[in-house]
Amino acid sequence: MAAATALGLLPPPQRRQRRRDDAGVVLVHSLAHRFFDPLFTQLRLFLAPRDLYGPVKAAMLADGYAVAAGVVVAAVLANHVRRVLVPWVGQFLWWHPVQDMKLARATPHYFIEEQLLRSAATDAAALGFWALQTCALAVARALLRHRCLLADATTSTLADAKGRGSQQRIDGGGGGGGGGGGGGGRSSSSSGGSTGPRAAAKRTAAATASSACLTDGCRIVYLCLCLMQVEYAYAEACWAASWMHASAQLLLRGSMAERLFTHRLLTGDWHLVRADYSEGSAQGHWRGVLVIAGLLLWWMWRAVQPLRRHGVVGVALSGLPLLGGLLGVSTAHIIKYSNKYFIWLEMSEMLLTWAWLMLGFALVGTWRLCDHKSPK
Numbered sequence: 001m002a003a004a005t006a007l008g009l010l011p012p013p014q015r016r017q018r019r020r021d022d023a024g025v026v027l028v029h030s031l032a033h034r035f036f037d038p039l040f041t042q043l044r045l046f047l048a049p050r051d052l053y054g055p056v057k058a059a060m061l062a063d064g065y066a067v068a069a070g071v072v073v074a075a076v077l078a079n080h081v082r083r084v085l086v087p088w089v090g091q092f093l094w095w096h097p098v099q100d101m102k103l104a105r106a107t108p109h110y111f112i113e114e115q116l117l118r119s120a121a122t123d124a125a126a127l128g129f130w131a132l133q134t135c136a137l138a139v140a141r142a143l144l145r146h147r148c149l150l151a152d153a154t155t156s157t158l159a160d161a162k163g164r165g166s167q168q169r170i171d172g173g174g175g176g177g178g179g180g181g182g183g184g185g186r187s188s189s190s191s192g193g194s195t196g197p198r199a200a201a202k203r204t205a206a207a208t209a210s211s212a213c214l215t216d217g218c219r220i221v222y223l224c225l226c227l228m229q230v231e232y233a234y235a236e237a238c239w240a241a242s243w244m245h246a247s248a249q250l251l252l253r254g255s256m257a258e259r260l261f262t263h264r265l266l267t268g269d270w271h272l273v274r275a276d277y278s279e280g281s282a283q284g285h286w287r288g289v290l291v292i293a294g295l296l297l298w299w300m301w302r303a304v305q306p307l308r309r310h311g312v313v314g315v316a317l318s319g320l321p322l323l324g325g326l327l328g329v330s331t332a333h334i335i336k337y338s339n340k341y342f343i344w345l346e347m348s349e350m351l352l353t354w355a356w357l358m359l360g361f362a363l364v365g366t367w368r369l370c371d372h373k374s375p376k
Contacts, residue, residue, distance in 0.1 A: 038306055039319035046230050048145060056145060057367065059152035060219060063212075065368050071216060072360035075223035080353045082224065083231075090137050090228035093130050093295070094118065097238040098345070101245075101335045108246035109258045113265055115243070119288030127291065137225060144222040151215040227356060238331065240299045243292075 041050065048056035061068050082089060087096070094100065104111040250262055266289065306315050315321070334341055344351065 038309075038315055039323060041309070042306055042320060046226055046233075052145065052149070055149050055152070059148040060223075061367060061371075062152045065364055067216075068364050068367075069361060071219045071223060072364060073357065074220045075227065076353060076356040076360060078220060078224045079227045079356065080349065082228070083349060083352075089133070090225070090232060092232055092235040092239060093127075094235075094239060097235050097242060098335070098338075100242045101238055101331070102338060104242040104246040104249075105335060108249040108254065109262050109265075111242065111246045112250075112262055115292060116265060116288045119291040137228070141222065141225045141229075144218050144225070147218045148215065148222060151211070151218070223360075234327075236299055237303075240296060240303075241328070241331075243296060 044050065044053045047053060060071065100111065100115075103114065250258055254262075306320055334345070338345060
């Protein structure tokens with residue numbers, strides 16, 4: 001109302017200029033929202049589903065931004081320990097795709113052969129264990145998310161109840177002053193003769209402290225699982241990119257001998273390309289082909305989800321292609337000059353840990369800035 005009154009007091013030329021400026025600001029905000037919304041939507045899915053992102057964010061920040069930063073540090077360190085001790089937990093079926101990307105770039109036909117041999121050697125038990133592990137981690141994330149949300153709701157309810165109780169005691173303090181003398185002796189004798197209320201208060205404090213520790217532990221493990229999901233998605237995308245690069249390299253720039261070799265591999269004519277051919281290896285070959293085809297189709301189906309959600313035009317005009325292009329170009333550059341970056345690749349575990357720490361602190365800082373600027 002005050003802005004409209006001030007606008008009405010301006011002269012007509014300044015009023016038109018002010019309206020044009022406001023329209024320009026609205027247009028810029030609309031374009032920025034259209035550009036960043038698909039990107040932020042996809043990134044938020046790593047933390048929580050779309051309808052639960054707000055409650056999960058509130059649960060992470062329930063004890064303040066400093067505690068949230070500490071939870072981020074603990075989750076990153078826990079993920080680093082997991083990556084060093086048991087790197088196969090929560091990862092893609094072939095959890096380290098850097099060597100595959102190097103092989104696909106150097107000799108694409110040999111990469112395809114190695115992939116088929118590896119898939120043929122992967123038995124049903126290994127595939128079942130990988131699928132069971134993936135489902136178990138998804139269920140664990142859902143349960144931990146529910147526990148964090150339940151703890152946040154319980155804390156908010158208790159805080160509201162304490163606030164109402166304090167307000168009622170303040171409001172009723174004036175009326176209870178006259179009988180204070182008589183009740184004082186009974187209260188004193190009761191507290192002196194029994195330690196029941198004190199013991200109950202201690203038990204309540206201990207239960208509250210243990211519940212808070214359990215909630216913090218759930219937050220740490222939940223964030224660690226979220227980091228594992230991001231690393232899983234990156235490893236799977238690198239593996240799929242290796243297949244796309246090897247296929248394109250053979251189709252566009254491969255020699256006739258390489259194409260014939262690959263064709264015989266894919267069609268099962270192993271007796272023409274391998275000396276150790278047997279009937280069992282032929283059956284394993286087709287099992288490997290089906291495994292790789294299924295994994296590639298599953299990855300492609302999930303990769304086109306942003307297209308189904310935002311449309312082709314919305315995704316093309318958003319920041320998703322830009323982010324994907326930056327990650328792809330950076331990864332391809334590192335793979336191409338892997339000899340030059342050998343020391344950095346050997347230190348990749350430590351560098352990745354520092355990168356997760358910086359991204360986690362940046363996320364907490366962004367949440368604080370957004371909450372500070374949002375209207376109360």
